[in-house]
Amino acid sequence: MALLLSLLLAACIGLALTAGLLPYAFRLLGRLIGKSIRSKTQHRREILVQRALKEEAEQKDKQSEQDSKKKASSSTSLDSDWEKVNDGGDKTPTGNHTSSPISASDDSYDGIITFFHPFCNAGGGGERVLFAAILATQQRYPNALCVVYTGDHDASREQILTNVRNRFNIHLIPARIVFLYLTTRDLVLASRWPHFTLLGQSLGSLVLGWDAMNLLAPDIFVDTMGYAFVLALVKWLFPDVPTGAYVHYPTISTDMLESLHKEEGSGVNAGQGKGARGKAKQFYWELFAKLYSWVGGTIDVVMTNSSWTQNHVSQLWTRPRTQRKKPHPIGVVYPPCAVAELQDKIPSSGDPQRTRNILYIAQFRPEKMHQTIIEAFHAFLKTHHKDTPTESRPRLILVGSVRDDHDEKRVYKLRLQAQEIKDSVDFVVNAKWPQILEFLKTSSVGVNGMWNEHFGIGVVEYQAAGLISVVNDSGGPKVDIVVPIDGEPTGFHATTPTQFASAFAQALSLSPSEALAMRQRARKSSWRFSEKVFSDAWLGHLGNLVALATHSQKGQVERERGRERDKVK
Incomplete structure (x- = not known):
C-alpha cells in the first residue's frame, strides 16, 4: 500500500512538473521553428535586397542621364529661356x-x-x-x-x-x-x-x-x-x-x-x-x-x-x-486624408458648380449599409420631390470599389433595389481619383451610412471638399469627425432610413449663407486629419x-x- 501511494505521489509530481514545463517547451518549440524559417528564407532576403540595390542604381543612372540632357538643353538656350527655367527650378515636383x-x-x-x-x-x-x-x-x-x-x-x-x-x-x-x-x-x-x-x-x-x-x-x-x-x-x-x-x-x-x-x-x-x-x-x-x-x-x-x-x-x-x-x-x-489637395482644388466660397446631389463614397460591402441609404433617398424623393421633374431632382451618387464577384453581385442587388428611382441614382464602380474629385467638387451633401464606422476617411474628404455631411450617429464620424466647431454644427447625424431622409431635407434646405458657414466650419475641422x-x-x-x-x-x-x-x- 505504501509503495502504491509512493508511486501515485511520484506520478502526480511528474505531471505537475510536466505541466509547469509545457509553456517553456511550447515557447522553445516556436523559437526553433522560427530559427528554421529564418534560415530557409535567408536566400530570398538576400535576393530582394540585391534587386533593390540594382534597381536603385539603374534609376540613379537614368535620372543622371535625364539631368544631363536637361543641363545640355538649358546651356544652349537663350537668356530669355533661362528665366523660365529658373522660375520652375525651385518648385516641388507635382504629384507627391x-x-x-x-x-x-x-x-x-x-x-x-x-x-x-x-x-x-x-x-x-x-x-x-x-x-x-x-x-x-x-x-x-x-x-x-x-x-x-x-x-x-x-x-x-x-x-x-x-x-x-x-x-x-x-x-x-x-x-x-x-x-x-x-x-x-x-x-x-x-x-x-x-x-x-x-x-x-x-x-x-x-x-x-x-x-x-x-x-x-x-x-x-x-x-x-x-x-x-x-x-x-x-x-x-x-x-x-x-x-x-x-x-x-x-x-x-x-x-x-x-x-x-x-x-x-x-x-x-x-x-x-x-x-x-x-x-x-x-x-x-x-x-x-x-x-x-x-x-x-x-x-x-x-x-x-x-x-x-x-x-x-x-x-x-x-x-x-x-x-x-x-x-x-x-x-x-x-x-x-487628401485635405490639402482637396482644399487647394475646390473653392471655399461661392460653389458655383455645386448641384443638389448627394454623394456616398464607400466600398460596396454589406456593412456600408448602401441599402439603408437607397431606402432613405427613396423616402426623401417621395416626401419632398414627388412632383418634381426627374431632371430637376437631386441625385444619389454611389461611388465605390468592388473587390470580387461577391461585391459585384451586391452592386447588382442594389441596382434592383433602386429600380423605382433608377433615373435619380448613379452607380460609379472603381472610380479613379480625378473622377472622385469631380464628384466632390459638384455635389452638395456627403453621406455615410455604416453603423460604428471605425473612422470614415470619406467623411473627412466630404468636409475638406466643402460638402455638408450626413452620417450615421455612431463610431468615428460621430465622435471624431462631424463634431461642433466653434460651438456650431458641421453636419447632421442619423440612424434609421427615416432619419437619413429627414437629414437630407435639412441639409438641402439650408439658406445659402447657412450652407456656406457650415461648409467653411467643416473645411476648418478637416485639417485635423491631414x-x-x-x-x-x-x-x-x-x-x-x-x-x-x-x-x-x-x-x-x-x-x-x-x-x-x-x-x-
Whole structure:
C-alpha cells in the first residue's frame, strides 16, 4: 500500500512538473521553428535586397542621364529661356502625396519592414493608410526595404503601384517596395466560414500568417488590416521581432455584444440575441473576446484610427499588455486624408458648380449599409420631390470599389433595389481619383451610412471638399469627425432610413449663407486629419518599433560575440 501511494505521489509530481514545463517547451518549440524559417528564407532576403540595390542604381543612372540632357538643353538656350527655367527650378515636383515635409531621413536603418495586408489592391480607406504609411516610411528610412504580404495574385507590382497613384495620388519608390504573394487568402473570407465566422477567420488568418512567414522572415512586422492572431503567431516564432498593429476596427467589441439586444441601427447583428440561439451566440462572442484580448496583449506597438476604436481596443487589450509589460500606450493615429489637395482644388466660397446631389463614397460591402441609404433617398424623393421633374431632382451618387464577384453581385442587388428611382441614382464602380474629385467638387451633401464606422476617411474628404455631411450617429464620424466647431454644427447625424431622409431635407434646405458657414466650419475641422498629421504620428510609432529592432539586433550581436569568446576559451 505504501509503495502504491509512493508511486501515485511520484506520478502526480511528474505531471505537475510536466505541466509547469509545457509553456517553456511550447515557447522553445516556436523559437526553433522560427530559427528554421529564418534560415530557409535567408536566400530570398538576400535576393530582394540585391534587386533593390540594382534597381536603385539603374534609376540613379537614368535620372543622371535625364539631368544631363536637361543641363545640355538649358546651356544652349537663350537668356530669355533661362528665366523660365529658373522660375520652375525651385518648385516641388507635382504629384507627391505629401504637401508638407517629412522628418529628416535616417540612413542608418536598413532592415526589412513587413506589412501584412492581404487585400492591398482593394482601393479602400485601409489601403490609403497602408500606402501612405509606406510612403512616410520610405522617406524616413530610405535604406529600409518595405515588404507587403498580399493575396492579389492578379496584380503585379507595377499594376498595384499604378492603382495607388490613380486612386490615392500616392507616389512610391518602386525599388524599395516588394509584394510577396500569399496562396491561402480565401481562408480569411467571411464566405468561407458561414458558421463561427469570427473564430473561423481568425484561425484562417493563422494559416495565412504561416504562409507569409515562410515567404520571408521579417525584422519588423506590422499588421494593417486587423489580424491580431497573426501578430501573436509572429511573436511565438520570432520573440525578438517587434510587432505593430494599425487597428481600423476591433474584431469584437462591447458594442457588438450590446447590438444583439437592439432592434434598429446596430449593424448586421441587430436583434439576434433572442432565444437559446441568441444566448449561445453571446456566449461564443464573450469567449472569443477573451481570446482576442490575450492575443492583443502580445503586440508591442498599437495604433488605432479613431477615438472610438482606441476606446474599444483599450477595453480589451490594456490589461494583458500591462501584464506583459508593453511600454508603449495605445495611441490614435488618424488616417491620412487628401485635405490639402482637396482644399487647394475646390473653392471655399461661392460653389458655383455645386448641384443638389448627394454623394456616398464607400466600398460596396454589406456593412456600408448602401441599402439603408437607397431606402432613405427613396423616402426623401417621395416626401419632398414627388412632383418634381426627374431632371430637376437631386441625385444619389454611389461611388465605390468592388473587390470580387461577391461585391459585384451586391452592386447588382442594389441596382434592383433602386429600380423605382433608377433615373435619380448613379452607380460609379472603381472610380479613379480625378473622377472622385469631380464628384466632390459638384455635389452638395456627403453621406455615410455604416453603423460604428471605425473612422470614415470619406467623411473627412466630404468636409475638406466643402460638402455638408450626413452620417450615421455612431463610431468615428460621430465622435471624431462631424463634431461642433466653434460651438456650431458641421453636419447632421442619423440612424434609421427615416432619419437619413429627414437629414437630407435639412441639409438641402439650408439658406445659402447657412450652407456656406457650415461648409467653411467643416473645411476648418478637416485639417485635423491631414496627411502631414498622419505622417508625423505614424513615424513616431514606427520609430518605437525601429528602436526595439535595433536593440534586439545589438543583443543578438553581443550574444554571438559571447558564444565566440566561449569557444576560444
